[in-house]
Structure formats: structure tokens, C-alpha cells
Amino acid sequence: MSAFVKVAGTWRSFGPSVKIAGTWRTVGGGWVKVAGVWRRFLGSSPALGTAILRSAIGGTTSAVTAAFTPGANCVLLAFAASKSSTAPPRPVISDSLGGTWTAISTAIDGPAVNPFIYGSLYYRTIGASPANMTVTASPGQTSTIVAVVEVPNGGTDFSNFAINANTAGDPSCTIATPAAGSVVVGFMCGHLNVTVAPSAAFTALYNALPAGATNHRTEVCYDITSPVATCAWVSALTNSVGILVEVKQQ
Numbered sequence: 001m002s003a004f005v006k007v008a009g010t011w012r013s014f015g016p017s018v019k020i021a022g023t024w025r026t027v028g029g030g031w032v033k034v035a036g037v038w039r040r041f042l043g044s045s046p047a048l049g050t051a052i053l054r055s056a057i058g059g060t061t062s063a064v065t066a067a068f069t070p071g072a073n074c075v076l077l078a079f080a081a082s083k084s085s086t087a088p089p090r091p092v093i094s095d096s097l098g099g100t101w102t103a104i105s106t107a108i109d110g111p112a113v114n115p116f117i118y119g120s121l122y123y124r125t126i127g128a129s130p131a132n133m134t135v136t137a138s139p140g141q142t143s144t145i146v147a148v149v150e151v152p153n154g155g156t157d158f159s160n161f162a163i164n165a166n167t168a169g170d171p172s173c174t175i176a177t178p179a180a181g182s183v184v185v186g187f188m189c190g191h192l193n194v195t196v197a198p199s200a201a202f203t204a205l206y207n208a209l210p211a212g213a214t215n216h217r218t219e220v221c222y223d224i225t226s227p228v229a230t231c232a233w234v235s236a237l238t239n240s241v242g243i244l245v246e247v248k249q250q
Helices: none
Strands: 003-008 010-013 017-019 023-026 031-034 035-040 052-059 075-085 092-095 104-110 118-128 135-138 143-153 161-168 172-174 183-191 204-210 216-224 230-232 238-247
Touching: 003 104, 010 204, 052 216, 075 092, 075 104, 075 135, 075 183, 075 216, 075 238, 104 161, 104 230, 104 238, 118 183, 118 238, 135 143, 143 183, 143 216, 172 238, 230 238
Parallel strands: none
Antiparallel strands: 003 010, 017 023, 031 035, 052 143, 075 118, 075 143, 092 135, 104 118, 161 238, 172 230, 183 216, 183 238, 204 216
């Protein structure tokens, strides 16, 4: 039995119907307006995949990951931080393929006391044909780390993020309530080298001193499926900083 709806005074078969360019049309797959043009919408955005740690590494004035091949149609997040007795530069991200990395934040700064930790977070999209690559964080000073996380089917709206600095090893970040289908990813680092515990809702991807770094513990974690908005790290580190970011669907 067909369903009907009254559209502009006329009963129509319910597909449903929408007005497209001044004309009412029955739409089975639905339509969406993209850049001012109505296009047939054949399905919802693909669900986000579980976050994957691709590499975490350290160095002195720069840090370069081991080579890896990311998955197709994903977004890469690269967290970098430099630690020094004087205010260090905030590392910039690049890769061996000459890809475009866009800054989410270039002011992930720890407490303004020695040792100083200044960081940044960048993203890059990967298309349907990924290639083997390395990622570099530079310039740094004394001790520099970089951690790269892949989120399958991740979008490019990173407006929902929060940063917190702490003179102990306990930064706590709270973002606006994330969408149920999003993934929330957290990055944290601090002075010294002791175990770090994120909030219970989060799964740790990395919790160690990156090879090549000096007293520069780093922790990476994520929450998926109706993720929470707060991550409160607990540790015996000093002068720590954390960033929490929502990764939305494409």
C-alpha cells in the first residue's frame, strides 16, 4: 500500500518529496544541497573507524616517524611537542609525500615554568590511494616528540577541542558534548617518565617515553560510541599539557 502526502496542494506518492530548484520531486535516496547545488543523496556518511596509532617517536630538535602506510579515506592527526629549559618553538608537521597539514591548534602550551613544553596539533586527509610515508615534527628544542593517529572515515571539522596545562601531571580537558557517532581523541605529555592514566572511558593507544625523547612521557587515548566530553589524566609527571579533540564523520 502506497503512502501519500499533500505537497503544494497536490497529493503525491510519499518518497518523500522535496522542492528542488523550484520543482517538487519524489526522492527515494533523498537529496542534499552541496555548495548550492541539489544532489541526490544515496546514503549516510560512513561510520568512523576505531582510532589507530601509526607512530610515536622522539628526537632532539626534530622527530621523524618510521615509515607507514595509512588506510584509505582516513584523517591523520599529528601531535607534536618540544620541551626545553627555555621557551621552545612549537613544532610544525610535514611528511615525506609533501602533503598538506592543517593546524588544529598551534598553542598547546604547558605551564610557563622550566621545563617549558610547547606543542601543536595538525591534521591531514588521506584519499582512496594511500602511499607509504613518514611524518616529521620540526623545529624543536632539547626534546621533541610526535604522535600520529589515524581515524578511518574522519572528517575535517575540528572546531571542538580543548587544551589544559598543569604544573603536575594531571591536565583535564573538557570539550562541548560530542556527537554520538564521533570519536574523541586525547593527547598528553609532560616532564619526567612515569605511567599516565587517562579517564576510565578512554582506551590508551600509547603510554610511554618515545624513543629519542628525554624525560618526555607521552600518552594517546580515544573514546568511541557515544564518547564522553572530558578526559582527566592522572600521573606523577610535572609541567604537563593535554588536548582533547572531537573527530566528526565525513
